[in-house]
Amino acid sequence: MPQQTAPPGRRDRKKQQTRQALIAAALRLVDERGLDHVTVEDIAEAADVSPRTFFNYFATKDEAITGDQFVDDHETRERFLRVPREVPTVRALLLALEPLLTVMEADHELWLLRFRVMDANPALIAGLIGRSAAVERELVTAIALRLGVSPEDTYPQLTAAVAGAALRTAVMRWAAAGGTPSLVELAREAFDLLAHGLTDPTPTIKDNR
Amino acid sequence: MPQQTAPPGRRDRKKQQTRQALIAAALRLVDERGLDHVTVEDIAEAADVSPRTFFNYFATKDEAITGDQFVDDHETRERFLRVPREVPTVRALLLALEPLLTVMEADHELWLLRFRVMDANPALIAGLIGRSAAVERELVTAIALRLGVSPEDTYPQLTAAVAGAALRTAVMRWAAAGGTPSLVELAREAFDLLAHGLTDPTPTIKDNR
DNA sequence: GTGATTTTTGCAGGCCGTGCAAACTTTTAT
DNA sequence: ATAAAAGTTTGCACGGCCTGCAAAAATCAC
Numbered sequence: 367m368p369q370q371t372a373p374p375g376r377r378d379r380k381k382q383q384t385r386q387a388l389i390a391a392a393l394r395l396v397d398e399r400g401l402d403h404v405t406v407e408d409i410a411e412a413a414d415v416s417p418r419t420f421f422n423y424f425a426t427k428d429e430a431i432t433g434d435q436f437v438d439d440h441e442t443r444e445r446f447l448r449v450p451r452e453v454p455t456v457r458a459l460l461l462a463l464e465p466l467l468t469v470m471e472a473d474h475e476l477w478l479l480r481f482r483v484m485d486a487n488p489a490l491i492a493g494l495i496g497r498s499a500a501v502e503r504e505l506v507t508a509i510a511l512r513l514g515v516s517p518e519d520t521y522p523q524l525t526a527a528v529a530g531a532a533l534r535t536a537v538m539r540w541a542a543a544g545g546t547p548s549l550v551e552l553a554r555e556a557f558d559l560l561a562h563g564l565t566d567p568t569p570t571i572k573d574n575r
Numbered sequence: 576m577p578q579q580t581a582p583p584g585r586r587d588r589k590k591q592q593t594r595q596a597l598i599a600a601a602l603r604l605v606d607e608r609g610l611d612h613v614t615v616e617d618i619a620e621a622a623d624v625s626p627r628t629f630f631n632y633f634a635t636k637d638e639a640i641t642g643d644q645f646v647d648d649h650e651t652r653e654r655f656l657r658v659p660r661e662v663p664t665v666r667a668l669l670l671a672l673e674p675l676l677t678v679m680e681a682d683h684e685l686w687l688l689r690f691r692v693m694d695a696n697p698a699l700i701a702g703l704i705g706r707s708a709a710v711e712r713e714l715v716t717a718i719a720l721r722l723g724v725s726p727e728d729t730y731p732q733l734t735a736a737v738a739g740a741a742l743r744t745a746v747m748r749w750a751a752a753g754g755t756p757s758l759v760e761l762a763r764e765a766f767d768l769l770a771h772g773l774t775d776p777t778p779t780i781k782d783n784r
Numbered sequence: 785g786t787g788a789t790t791t792t793t794g795c796a797g798g799c800c801g802t803g804c805a806a807a808c809t810t811t812t813a814t
Numbered sequence: 815a816t817a818a819a820a821g822t823t824t825g826c827a828c829g830g831c832c833t834g835c836a837a838a839a840a841t842c843a844c
Contacts, residue, residue: 519776528773535732
């Protein structure tokens with residue numbers, strides 16, 4: 367084997383191009399007009415393909431906008447299980463997620479737009495969360511496995527759900543703020559708050575540790 | 576005013592009847608055949624109304640199954656704000672939610688079936704969560720108000736999202752277990768874990784406080 | 785009973801998403 | 815180069831969800 371990844375031929379290049387065009391068109395149009403005033407036909411037209419082709423790339427209109435998977439279940443699970451056992455679960459989850467966040471920040475242009483559009487069209491958030499339910503289920507078993515408890519226990523299920531919520535919050539805040547505090551920082555802040563039991567903040571006085 | 580609630584006439588009684596019939600039909604059919612193998616027409620037929628009438632009662636097929644609102648935003652918000660300031664936020668949220676859970680337990684037959692059906696048809700969960708996003712937004716402002724911080728801060732947003740996740744977990748576990756540990760107990764367990772920072776459980780040895 | 789109000793229903797229509805088979809393009813082998 | 819194989823795009827037909835509108839039917843108020 368000369369190289370692990372064979373150089374993609376013209377065919378795959380064209381596919382990627384079409385995919386990008388569809389995503390870009392979808393985001394632009396929905397950003398301009400709102401979700402309800404954009405049809406799949408509009409998107410296909412703007413990307414210069416037939417409406418039928420749209421569905422060769424995405425199972426749903428929403429998927430072109432939100433992205434099919436915003437965390438890769440398998441990779442994340444693996445990374446989580448590789449974290450040394452001494453590290454507490456919540457911290458281990460953060461560590462397992464961080465590479466992902468870094469990748470998103472590298473593509474911040476795309477993701478900021480995506481989340482801005484989602485924020486403006488709440489119907490999309492449901493779909494996003496729904497799709498992340500698959501990841502959550504993976505996480506439940508991974509957490510249970512790592513701790514040696516049953517996946518039916520409260521702890522794994524609660525922790526997976528809560529971590530998902532924390533991640534979502536961090537990402538939405540990142541997008542709302544336009545990307546100024548880094549996503550990794552925001553996530554760390556969220557997970558730290560979690561690990562401290564969400565103790566109430568003191569309004570006026572800031573306690574630095 | 577002789578009484579606060581005027582006795583409902585035949586008209587309102589019939590409406591309630593139709594509504595119940597539609598919900599019951601929807602749940603029964605989807606439970607039997609799965610979400611994809613039940614059409615609105617089927618449900619309407621089983622409830623003995625026209626398909627068009629179905630949409631006079633529910634905005635969506637899913638809504639007849641999941642219920643339009645599984646927590647009442649306004650009531651919960653009020654209750655939350657009435658909890659004395661000394662009570663920490665997480666605990667106050669639990670207190671504000673408990674009456675709701677009690678109501679659900681009173682109707683456990685309906686709710687257990689509902690959540691069983693949702694568990695079997697993940698597409699429904701997305702919708703459920705999506706609809707609870709409205710509640711979450713209410714909670715964010717309520718938490719911020721109570722603490723005297725900005726609704727843009729991390730704490731209110733994170734806490735609202737996390738509380739929602741914890742509530743959802745409790746309810747799903749309650750349904751999965753068939754209602755044996757009481758819903759209120761499960762919710763308390765979840766919120767206690769939250770307040771303790773999700774510290775890792777010890778697998779074999781149980782520590783009772 | 786009569787008229788006003790509300791609910792139900794049918795109808796037409798737009799959009800989403802899918803299966804299928806024909807046309808087309810790229811790749812592979814000769 | 816040429817032909818066969820493999821993969822992609824497209825059109826067509828169809829079922830299902832959901833909406834607006836106006837006519838018909840039921841209920842209510844007098």
